[in-house]
Amino acid sequence: MRIKVSQEELNSAVSIALRAISMRSILPILSGARLVVNEGKLNISATDLDITLHCSIAVNVEEEGRAVIPAKLLGEAVKSLPSSMVDLSVDNNDGQASISCENAHYVIKTMPLEDYPQLPESDMKGAIRLSGEVLSEAIRQVIKAVGRDEARPTLGGVLFTANGEKMKMVSTDSYRLAVKEINTEGGEGELELIIPGRAVEELGKLTGEDSISMNVGDGQVFYKAGETELISRLIEGQFPKYEQLLPNEWATRVRFDKEMMISAIKRISVISPTTAIVRVVIDGDVMKFNSYAQDIGSADDEVRCTTEGEKVEIAFNAQYLLDGLTAVRGSEAYIEMSSPIKPAVIKSTDKQDYIYLIMPIRLS
Amino acid sequence: MKAKINVKRPTMKRQIVHLDMDAYFASIEQRDFPIYRGKPLLVCHTDDPTSNRGVVSAASYEARAYGVKSATTVLEARKRCPNGIFIAGNYDRYLASTREVIELCGRYSDIIEVYSIDEVFLDITGTERFFGGVEKAALSLQRAIRCELGLSASVGVGPSKIASKMASELSKPGGVSIVTRADMPDAFAPLSVTDIPGVGKRMSKHLDAIGIKTVGELATAPESLLKKKFGIVGLALKRAALGLDGSPVVSNKKRVPVKSFGHSSSLGHGVDEPEQLKKILMSLIEGATRRMRKDGYLGRTVNVCLIFARLFGVSHRRTLSGYTNLTGDVYPVAVDLMARESDNLARYPVTKIGVSVANLVDKHEAGRQLSIFDMLDGRESALTAAADSLRDKYGNDIVIRAAAMEIKRNRYHAVPKTELSLRTDPISPALATRRVL
Numbered sequence: 001m002r003i004k005v006s007q008e009e010l011n012s013a014v015s016i017a018l019r020a021i022s023m024r025s026i027l028p029i030l031s032g033a034r035l036v037v038n039e040g041k042l043n044i045s046a047t048d049l050d051i052t053l054h055c056s057i058a059v060n061v062e063e064e065g066r067a068v069i070p071a072k073l074l075g076e077a078v079k080s081l082p083s084s085m086v087d088l089s090v091d092n093n094d095g096q097a098s099i100s101c102e103n104a105h106y107v108i109k110t111m112p113l114e115d116y117p118q119l120p121e122s123d124m125k126g127a128i129r130l131s132g133e134v135l136s137e138a139i140r141q142v143i144k145a146v147g148r149d150e151a152r153p154t155l156g157g158v159l160f161t162a163n164g165e166k167m168k169m170v171s172t173d174s175y176r177l178a179v180k181e182i183n184t185e186g187g188e189g190e191l192e193l194i195i196p197g198r199a200v201e202e203l204g205k206l207t208g209e210d211s212i213s214m215n216v217g218d219g220q221v222f223y224k225a226g227e228t229e230l231i232s233r234l235i236e237g238q239f240p241k242y243e244q245l246l247p248n249e250w251a252t253r254v255r256f257d258k259e260m261m262i263s264a265i266k267r268i269s270v271i272s273p274t275t276a277i278v279r280v281v282i283d284g285d286v287m288k289f290n291s292y293a294q295d296i297g298s299a300d301d302e303v304r305c306t307t308e309g310e311k312v313e314i315a316f317n318a319q320y321l322l323d324g325l326t327a328v329r330g331s332e333a334y335i336e337m338s339s340p341i342k343p344a345v346i347k348s349t350d351k352q353d354y355i356y357l358i359m360p361i362r363l364s
Numbered sequence: 365m366k367a368k369i370n371v372k373r374p375t376m377k378r379q380i381v382h383l384d385m386d387a388y389f390a391s392i393e394q395r396d397f398p399i400y401r402g403k404p405l406l407v408c409h410t411d412d413p414t415s416n417r418g419v420v421s422a423a424s425y426e427a428r429a430y431g432v433k434s435a436t437t438v439l440e441a442r443k444r445c446p447n448g449i450f451i452a453g454n455y456d457r458y459l460a461s462t463r464e465v466i467e468l469c470g471r472y473s474d475i476i477e478v479y480s481i482d483e484v485f486l487d488i489t490g491t492e493r494f495f496g497g498v499e500k501a502a503l504s505l506q507r508a509i510r511c512e513l514g515l516s517a518s519v520g521v522g523p524s525k526i527a528s529k530m531a532s533e534l535s536k537p538g539g540v541s542i543v544t545r546a547d548m549p550d551a552f553a554p555l556s557v558t559d560i561p562g563v564g565k566r567m568s569k570h571l572d573a574i575g576i577k578t579v580g581e582l583a584t585a586p587e588s589l590l591k592k593k594f595g596i597v598g599l600a601l602k603r604a605a606l607g608l609d610g611s612p613v614v615s616n617k618k619r620v621p622v623k624s625f626g627h628s629s630s631l632g633h634g635v636d637e638p639e640q641l642k643k644i645l646m647s648l649i650e651g652a653t654r655r656m657r658k659d660g661y662l663g664r665t666v667n668v669c670l671i672f673a674r675l676f677g678v679s680h681r682r683t684l685s686g687y688t689n690l691t692g693d694v695y696p697v698a699v700d701l702m703a704r705e706s707d708n709l710a711r712y713p714v715t716k717i718g719v720s721v722a723n724l725v726d727k728h729e730a731g732r733q734l735s736i737f738d739m740l741d742g743r744e745s746a747l748t749a750a751a752d753s754l755r756d757k758y759g760n761d762i763v764i765r766a767a768a769m770e771i772k773r774n775r776y777h778a779v780p781k782t783e784l785s786l787r788t789d790p791i792s793p794a795l796a797t798r799r800v801l
Binding site: 149174357362 | 682684686696725731733734735736739740
C-alpha cells in the first residue's frame with residue numbers, strides 16, 4: 001500500500017474515524033484504525049464494536065492494500081505534520097508503516113490485519129433521507145435528555161420511529177422527556193429503533209449541510225453523510241410508553257422570554273449547586289424563582305410573563321429546566337403545568353414539532 | 365543556616381460553663397400558671413389524687429422544704445408534703461422550653477452540649493471576651509434566662525466540664541460560681557461525693573465504708589487505696605474530685621451528620637443461589653431505605669458489598685441521577701451491581717452481603733425528583749407509604765415484599781448500620797462512670 005495525500009485531508013479523515021476508538025476497549029486490536037486503499041480512495045475505519053466510523057477520501061494511489069495502524073499514534077503523527085503532501089506506505093511483510101512529509105519521517109509498527117473484526121456494511125438500499133441541518137438541530141434538542149443510568153439500558157438511547165414521511169426522535173432519562181418530530185426528505189418506511197446516545201451524539205457532530213441517509217439491517221443502524229459513514233448497534237428492549245405521559249390539557253400556561261428565564265435560573269441556582277432545586281411560583285404575570293439550601297442561604301429572582309390559568313407553586317431541578325429552555329427554539333416559549341406533582345411541558349410558541357416534558361420535584 | 369525556634373504553643377485556658385436549670389419542670393409550671401407560685405408543686409406522671417404510683421420528676425423549692433426532691437416516690441411525697449399540689453408533667457412544653465434555653469445559649473458560644481433536658485455545657489473559651497470576661501458572661505447568661513424566659517438557673521464556670529458541673533452545684537439555686545484552677549480542689553471540698561456526676565447511692569455507700577463522704581476527702585484519699593478498692597474507676601473518681609477532666613464540650617446543636625444508611629447480613633456458610641441472594645438484598649434494602657424515610661434522608665449512591673467464602677470481599681457502587689429513598693429505585697441498581705460479580709458468584713458462596721445508600725441529603729432540602737415511572741406506575745410510592753404505616757403500627761414483619769419472602773429471619777439476621785462521622789469519646793472517663801457504676 002502506497003499513497004499520496006494532503007496533510008489536511010488525511011488529518012480530518014483520521015480525526016473523524018478516531019472518535020469511534022474507545023479508551024476502555026479490552027481488545028488491543030480495537031485501538032487500531034483500519035486503512036483500506038482501493039479504487040482511488042483511502043477508507044479509514046475505527047470501531048469499539050458499539051459504533052463504527054468509516055471515512056473515505058480521494059487519494060493518489062500508487063499501490064492498493066490494507067493495514068491496521070495504532071489509531072491514536074496515527075492521529076497524533078498526522079496532526080503534527082506540516083501542511084504539505086504526505087507519503088504513506090505500508091510494507092505488510094515487515095509490518096511497518098512509513099509516513100513522510102517534507103523532512104519528517106515516521107516508522108510505525110502496524111497491527112495484525114487478520115485480527116481486525118469484520119465491520120458491518122450496508123448498500124444503503126431503500127434508505128431514508130434526512131436533511132443534515134434538520135437532523136443536527138433535532139439531535140441538539142433531544143440529546144440532553146438521554147439517560148445515563150446503566151440499570152435502564154433502553155433509556156440510554158434515542159428512540160427513532162418513522163411512519164411515512166414523519167420521523168420522531170424521543171429521549172428520556174426518566175426525569176425529563178424530549179420528543180422531536182421531523183420530516184424525511186425521501187424514502188418512506190416504518191421503523192422503531194433505539195440508538196445509543198453516544199452514537200447519536202457522534203452523528204450530531206458529523207452532520208452538516210450534506211443530506212443524511214439512514215438505513216437499518218442486522219441489528220445495526222447505518223448513517224451516511226457525504227463520505228463519512230457511522231454505524232451503530234441498536235439497543236434492544238422496550239422504550240417506555242411515553243405517549244400517555246404527554247398531557248392533553250393544562251391548568252396554567254405561561255409565556256415568557258426565554259433568555260430572561262435562563263439567566264434568572266442560572267443566577268439563583270448558584271446557591272444550591274448540589275441539590276439544584278428551583279422553586280417556582282407563578283402568580284399573575286410574574287414568575288418568582290427561589291432556591292434555598294440549609295446552612296448556606298437562599299436566592300430569589302422574578303421574571304415577567306403572560307399567564308393563563310391558575311396560580312401554581314412547583315419545583316424543578318435547575319439543570320433539567322435549563323436543558324429544556326436551551327433546547328426549545330425561539331426567543332419566547334410556553335411552559336404548561338397542571339399540578340405540582342404532574343409533568344410540566346416546555347414548548348415553542350409557534351412550532352409544534354418539539355416537546356420537552358419535565359418531572360417536578362415533590363417537596364415535603 | 366536556619367534558626368531553630370522552639371515555641372511552646374500557647375494554649376488558651378478553657379472556660380466551661382455548666383448551666384443547670386433550677387427545679388426545672390416545677391419552675392416552668394409556676395411561670396406559666398401563677399396559681400402555683402409560692403406553693404409546694406410536685407410534677408409527676410398523673411393528676412389523679414388517688415394514684416400513688418411512680419416518682420416525682422420535679423419538686424418546687426417550696427416542696428423541697430418538706431424533704432421532697434426529684435426521684436422521691438409519689439407515695440412518700442404525699443406523706444411528707446400533704447398540702448403539695450401534684451400535677452402531671454407536660455413534657456412537650458418542657459422540651460420546647462429547653463429549645464429556647466439552647467437558643468439563648470447560642471448567643472454566648474457556638475459550642476453547646478445539651479447534657480440533659482435541664483443541663484447544658486457551653487465552652488465560652490474566647491467568646492467570654494465579648495461580654496467583658498468570664499464573670500460578666502456568666503451573669504449575663506443567667507440574667508437573660510431570668511428576664512427573657514422567666515426561669516431561674518444555676519451557673520457554674522470552671523476549667524473543665526466536671527469542674528463547671530460541680531461549681532454550679534455550689535451556687536444552687538440561682539447563683540453563679542466561678543472556680544479557677546487555683547481554687548481547685550478546695551472549692552469543691554465541702555460538696556458531697558454524690559455531687560460528682562456518676563456517683564450514685566451505691567458508690568457513695570462504698571466510699572462511705574472507707575471513710576469518704578465529701579469531695580474534699582475523696583480528693584485527698586490516697587490513689588493506691590482507691591485503685592485497690594475500685595480499680596480504674598477509683599482513679600477516675602479521684603480525678604473528678606480534683607476537677608480534672610480533659611473532655612471537650614461536644615456540640616450537639618447540629619445534627620451529627622449521617623453519611624450513609626446500610627444494612628448487612630452474615631450468611632453463615634454462605635449462599636450461592638442468585639435468586640436467594642436477591643431476596644436477601646431486597647430485605648436489606650427494605651430495611652435501609654425505611655430508616656432513611658424515617659430519618660428524613662434521600663440518597664443517590666448505592667453501594668453493594670459482597671464477601672465470598674469468607675476469603676475476599678468486593679464492593680461496587682453507582683450514583684443515580686436522582687435522589688431517592690424507595691426500595692423500588694435502589695433494588696434494580698443493587699441487583700445490577702451484584703451481577704457484575706457473576707464470575708465469582710458462580711464459583712464461591714457469598715458469606716456476607718451488605719447494601720448501603722450514601723450521598724445523602726435532607727429530605728426537606730432535596731425533595732424527591734419525580735420520575736416518569738411514577739406517572740406510568742405510581743404504585744411504588746403509594747405501596748411504600750402504606751407498608752411503612754403498617755410497620756409503624758404493627759412491627760417490621762407485618763408486611764414483607766414478595767421478592768424478599770422465604771428468608772428465615774433467624775438465620776439471616778439483618779444488622780442495621782449507620783455510619784456516623786463520629787467524634788470519639790464524647791464523655792470523659794469521669795463522666796462515663798455514670799454508666800460504669
